Amino acid sequence: MIRGKSSRVGRFAVIGVPYLWLIVFFLLPFLVILKISLSEMEGVAFGNLLTWKEGVMQLTLKFSNYLYIVQDDLYFKTYLSSLRYAAVTTVICLAIGYPFAYFMARAEKRFQPVLLMLVMLPFWTSFLLRVYAWKGLLSEHGWVYEIIVFLRLDHVLAAGGLIAAPGQLMNTSFSLSVGMVYTYLPFMILPLYANLSKMDLRLLEAAADLGANPWVAFWTVTVPLSKAGIIAGSMLVFIPCIGEYVIPELLGGPETLMIGRVMWDEFFSNNDWPVASTVAVVMVLLIIVPIAIFNKYEAEAQEGSR
Amino acid sequence: MMMTRLVSRSWLTAGFVFLYLPIVALVLYSFNDSPIPNVWRSVTFNWYVRLASDDDLLGALRLSLKIAFFSATAAVLLGTMAAFSLVKYKRFFGRTMFSGMVNAPLVMPDVIVGISLLLMLVAVERALGFPDRGAFTIWLAHALAGMAYATVVIQSRLLDLNPQLEEAAMDLGARPWEVFYLVTLPMISQSLLSAWLLTFTISLDDVVLSSFLNAPGSTTMPVVIFSRARLGLNPSVNAVATIIVLVVSIGVILASLMIVRNERKRARDMAEAARN
Numbered sequence: 001m002i003r004g005k006s007s008r009v010g011r012f013a014v015i016g017v018p019y020l021w022l023i024v025f026f027l028l029p030f031l032v033i034l035k036i037s038l039s040e041m042e043g044v045a046f047g048n049l050l051t052w053k054e055g056v057m058q059l060t061l062k063f064s065n066y067l068y069i070v071q072d073d074l075y076f077k078t079y080l081s082s083l084r085y086a087a088v089t090t091v092i093c094l095a096i097g098y099p100f101a102y103f104m105a106r107a108e109k110r111f112q113p114v115l116l117m118l119v120m121l122p123f124w125t126s127f128l129l130r131v132y133a134w135k136g137l138l139s140e141h142g143w144v145y146e147i148i149v150f151l152r153l154d155h156v157l158a159a160g161g162l163i164a165a166p167g168q169l170m171n172t173s174f175s176l177s178v179g180m181v182y183t184y185l186p187f188m189i190l191p192l193y194a195n196l197s198k199m200d201l202r203l204l205e206a207a208a209d210l211g212a213n214p215w216v217a218f219w220t221v222t223v224p225l226s227k228a229g230i231i232a233g234s235m236l237v238f239i240p241c242i243g244e245y246v247i248p249e250l251l252g253g254p255e256t257l258m259i260g261r262v263m264w265d266e267f268f269s270n271n272d273w274p275v276a277s278t279v280a281v282v283m284v285l286l287i288i289v290p291i292a293i294f295n296k297y298e299a300e301a302q303e304g305s306r
Numbered sequence: 307m308m309m310t311r312l313v314s315r316s317w318l319t320a321g322f323v324f325l326y327l328p329i330v331a332l333v334l335y336s337f338n339d340s341p342i343p344n345v346w347r348s349v350t351f352n353w354y355v356r357l358a359s360d361d362d363l364l365g366a367l368r369l370s371l372k373i374a375f376f377s378a379t380a381a382v383l384l385g386t387m388a389a390f391s392l393v394k395y396k397r398f399f400g401r402t403m404f405s406g407m408v409n410a411p412l413v414m415p416d417v418i419v420g421i422s423l424l425l426m427l428v429a430v431e432r433a434l435g436f437p438d439r440g441a442f443t444i445w446l447a448h449a450l451a452g453m454a455y456a457t458v459v460i461q462s463r464l465l466d467l468n469p470q471l472e473e474a475a476m477d478l479g480a481r482p483w484e485v486f487y488l489v490t491l492p493m494i495s496q497s498l499l500s501a502w503l504l505t506f507t508i509s510l511d512d513v514v515l516s517s518f519l520n521a522p523g524s525t526t527m528p529v530v531i532f533s534r535a536r537l538g539l540n541p542s543v544n545a546v547a548t549i550i551v552l553v554v555s556i557g558v559i560l561a562s563l564m565i566v567r568n569e570r571k572r573a574r575d576m577a578e579a580a581r582n
Contacts (some may be wrong), residue, residue, distance in 0.1 A: 018388035029422035103314040129547040133328030243415020
C-alpha cells in the first residue's frame with residue numbers, strides 16, 4: 001500500500017515539475033505579450049487592460065496596435081519577405097540535404113557513424129562564429145568571393161536580382177540566403193538521415209523484381225516512405241527561419257526585410273513594447289500551424305519508434 | 307553502379323566542403339598578420355596575445371561559462387523528467403499539450419521566446435520586486451531553450467531501452483526510485499552527458515535570448531562577439547573562434563571515445579552475463 005502511494009507521488013512530481021516549469025516560463029509569457037499587444041502606450045508605460053471604475057471591473061481592449069500593423073505597408077511586406085526567405089531556404093536545404101542524407105544512408109555501414117559525426121560536429125562549434133565566417137568568405141578577397149567572381153557567376157546573380165551589381169556579394173539577398181541555407185542544412189539532413197537509414201531495403205528489391213527501374217523505385221517507394229523525415233526537416237528549417245535575427249543582421253543588407261529584425265528594432269530602438277508584442281503575436285499566429293504539424297510528426301516519430 | 311557511386315561521393319564531398327569551409331577560413335585567418343582582415347600576408351600570434359588582455363571579452367566569457375554550466379544542468383534535470391513522463395506515462399491530464407510545449411521551443415524563433423519571457427519577468431518584477439535582470443534571468447531563458455533539446459536526446463534513448471530490464475528489477479522487489487537509480491540511470495547516462503554538452507554549447511552560443519534578458523553589467527560572450535562582428539571583420543573574433551573550435555573538437559572527441567568505450571564494456575558485460 002505504501003509503495004503504491006509513494007509511486008503515485010513520484011509520478012506526480014516527475015510529470016508536475018517540468019509541466020509547471022513550461023506553463024510558467026513558456027505558456028504564461030505568451031499570454032503576457034498577448035495582453036500587452038492589446039494595450040496602448042500611455043506616456044512611458046502602457047495602460048492596464050483591467051481597470052476598476054465605480055466598483056465595476058472594466059476590460060479595455062485596444063486593437064490599435066493591430067490596426068497600425070495592418071495599415072502600415074512595411075509590416076505586411078516584411079512578413080511576406082520573411083516567409084519568402086524561409087520558404088526559399090527550406091527548398092534549397094531540401095534540394096541539397098535530401099540527396100546528401102540519401103547517400104549517407106546508403107554508404108557503407110562502417111562509414112556511417114563517421115559521416116553522421118561529421119554532420120553533427122559543426123553543430124557544436126558556435127553558430128554565431130560560423131555565420132560570421134561567411135562575412136569573410138563573401139567579402140572582397142574572400143575565398144568564395146574570388147571563386148564566384150572568377151567564374152563570372154556574379155553576373156548571373158546580378159541578372160537574377162539577387163545582388164545589386166556584379167562584384168558586390170555581401171549584404172544582399174544572396175549572402176543572406178547562403179547564410180541561412182548554411183546554418184539550417186544540418187537540421188534538414190539529420191531527420192532525413194534518421195528516416196532513410198531505417199528504411200527496409202527489401203522494398204526496393206521488391207520494386208525492382210516487379211520491373212521498376214531504380215529511378216521509378218526511388219520516386220514511388222523511397223520518397224513516399226521518407227515523408228515524415230521530409231516534413232520534420234522542412235519544419236525544423238522553415239519555422240525558425242521566419243524569426244531569424246542574427247543571420248540577417250550579419251549577412252543581410254540594410255534593406256533586407258526580416259520580421260525578427262523589425263521586432264527587435266521596435267523593441268530596442270523605439271522602445272515601443274505594445275507594437276513589438278503585436279509583431280510577435282502575429283508572428284506566432286503565422287507559425288502556429290507549421291508548429292502543430294511539426295509537433296504531430298515529432299510525437300508520431302517518438303511514439304512510433306517502439 | 308559506378309556512376310551512382312561517383313555522384314554519391316562527389317555530393318557528400320561537396321556537402322562537407324560547404325559545411326567545413328567557414329570553419330577552416332576562421333581558423334586560418336586568426337593567424338593573419340595584415341591590416342586588411344581578408345588579405346593574407348604572414349603568420350602572427352598577435353591576435354591571441356591581445357586576447358589575453360581583452361578584459362571585456364574575458365569577463366563575458368567567465369559569465370557565459372557560469373551560465374552555461376548551470377543552465378545545462380537545469381536543462382538536463384528538467385529534460386530527464388519530461389522525457390521520462392512522455393515515455394513511461396502514456397496517459398495523464400493534458401499530455402498532448404505537455405508534449406507540444408516540450409517540442410515547440412525546438413523551432414520557436416528565439417526573438418519570440420526572448421521578448422515574451424522578458425516582458426513576463428518585467429511584469430513579475432513590477433509586482434513582486436524581483437527578479438532583477440541579469441545572470442539569473444539569462445540562466446532561466448537558457449534552461450528553458452536547452453530543456454527542449456535535452457528532452458529530445460534523452461527521450462530517444464529511453465525509447466531504445468528494453469523495458470523488460472526495468473520490469474525484472476521491479477519483480478525482484480526494487481522500489482520505483484531504486485529501479486530508476488540502479489537500472490535506468492546507468493543505461494541512459496551517455497545520453498545525459500550528450501544532452502548536457504549540447505545544452506552547454508547552446509547556452510554558450512546564444513545571442514538573442516541573452517540580449518533580451520541581460521542587464522548592463524551582465525553581458526555574455528556571444529553578445530560581445532556579435533556586437534564586434536556586426537561592425538565588420540575583426541581578427542580578435544577569429545582568434546576566439548579558433549580557441550572555441552579547438553576546445554569543442556577536443557571535448558567532442560573525448561566524449562565520443564568515452565561513449566565508444568562504455569558501449570564496448572556494456573557489450574562485453576552483456577555477453578558475459580549471457581554466458582553465465
